[in-house]
Amino acid sequence: MSSPPATLSLAGNTVGTFVPAVRHRLKQMSTELRSYFGVPFCLRDGNSGEVLLTGEGQSFGDDSILATICAGLCQEGMPTIVAEEHGCAILAIPLKDGSQDLLAAAAFRLSTSDAAPPAFNKIGQLLGCSAKEAQHWFYAQSEWTIAALQRMAHLAAEKMAADVEIGRLTEEIDKVSDSLSSTYEEISLLYGLTQNLRISSTDSQLGDLALNWLLEVIPCRGLSILYQVPGDKDRTHGGGFEHSLLTAGECPADAKMLSHIVRQFSLNEKRAAFVANQRITERGDWPFPEIRQIIAVPLVEGENIFGWLFAINHTEEKGFGTVEASLLSSVGTILGIHSGNIELYRRQSEFVTSVVRALTSAIDAKDPYTCGHSDRVARLSVRLAQQMGMDTETLNLLYMAGLLHDVGKIGIDDSVLRKPGRLTDEEYEHIKLHPELGCNILSGLKQLEDVLPVVLHHHEQWDGKGYPHKLAGESIPVLARVTAVADAYDAMTSDRPYRKGMPQERVAQIFREGSGTQWDPQVIKAFFEAHDDIQTIMQEERAGTDFDVIGWIKSMQES
Ligand SMILES: [Fe+2]
Ligand SMILES: [Fe+2]
CATH class of the missing domain: 3.30.450 (Beta-Lactamase)
Structure with missing residues (x-):
């Protein structure tokens, strides 16, 4: 013992x-x-x-x-x-x-x-x-x-x-269910974002949505997105960021501070997620003591960086880890793809606009007597359609259609088009080809396919006696019916070298008599309701073609 x-x-x-x-x-x-x-x-x-x-x-x-x-x-x-x-x-x-x-x-x-x-x-x-x-x-x-x-x-x-x-099993189940529920939150956040990846939602609409969701999932006090012009690194240098910063929660940093961090750590060059916890932020060279922990991920799409998404200050003053950084990166990628799509769409619209401009000046050059006809028809149609309660998108489409309605005249002989005085039956038949010619000219352009019905049918009549398809009543596309009234009004009231434009009373009489035979009664009704505005439009001197239809209507109504 x-x-x-x-x-x-x-x-x-x-x-x-x-x-x-x-x-x-x-x-x-x-x-x-x-x-x-x-x-x-x-x-x-x-x-x-x-x-x-x-x-x-x-x-x-x-x-x-x-x-x-x-x-x-x-x-x-x-x-x-x-x-x-x-x-x-x-x-x-x-x-x-x-x-x-x-x-x-x-x-x-x-x-x-x-x-x-x-x-x-x-x-x-x-x-x-x-x-x-x-x-x-x-x-x-x-x-x-x-x-x-x-x-x-x-x-x-x-x-x-x-x-x-x-x-042991209970503990494991708890762990798995914890990680499942956070994975579920992440997946539903990412799913929600992809559901909102419409071109119609702007960068800031989707950005705000993302920030507010992230605030519930990421343990941080504040979040922000700093937008920058892709390829333009100077955009992150000076000031003037007031309109390019979105924030949610308590965000102690403004656009200048965040762009300073992007610059100091060469983030645009590194193009990867950046995490700075106390080890970095407590160093002497850290510029902003109010930022104690930060994650920055790029809004990236292909070669382009559209900005940076930041999570700032951990709620429990812990360091941010890879879980937070990887969720933020996924969101950054989705936002980047959205910005990329918007940019692509903007460039496409710009391209379409320049094609339409080129075609409109080709029509005007072809028939100098009717110079400005396309632009006036476009604006008159928009005003009539607005009177009839059509939506913004339709007004924009109608403006484009008005500009292009006579594009087929490019294919009509100059001698016929410019002939002063009466046309022979044969010449008239030749001119009547312009709706179909116009349709052929534009049919290859996918972005302009919505204007084709107007180009093809703007000479149809309510009673079925028009051309080219002799459509009647509501079988004529409504935008073509609107354009027909605007087209006739401009043709009747404009001066030609060989004749003066008709007086308003005579035009009004012709419209009254033609309502329900040549023209859609609803459009004629809108014409009389908006008569004063229509005369203003006819007198408006316009330099070039302005595609901001809605802005134009607003300015017209304010003046
Ligand atoms: Fe025409
Ligand atoms: Fe016309």
């Missing part, structure tokens, strides 16, 4: 320093074992044999023996009776706490038929106490048989192992 019964004085306590969670689990195990066996257990480290938690009044005299065989018992993993003598047994049960092996041990009084009193000094040696203490202990115990001890030990070990496994 070389080791002293050192642990008796610490009965029921943990030995050494543990984190509270470990101490709590050890005590829980000990309590559970006590509920099965009715005695306190001593818990040891399965590898070193070191006592972690003493059982009340339970310390085994030959401490070194249990400590030595501890690792072997744990490896076997089976409950074992390690000593059985003098009417007393020591039971050891290997347990696990996570990856740590533990050995629980307790002494038991065995039932015996022996009438002679037990040798308390021997029991004292086994337990590590005096004979008197051993006697006291002995008579306070319930009697066990070896078989009952073994059965109970197996059941207890299995139950406790199952509990540990359930605890």
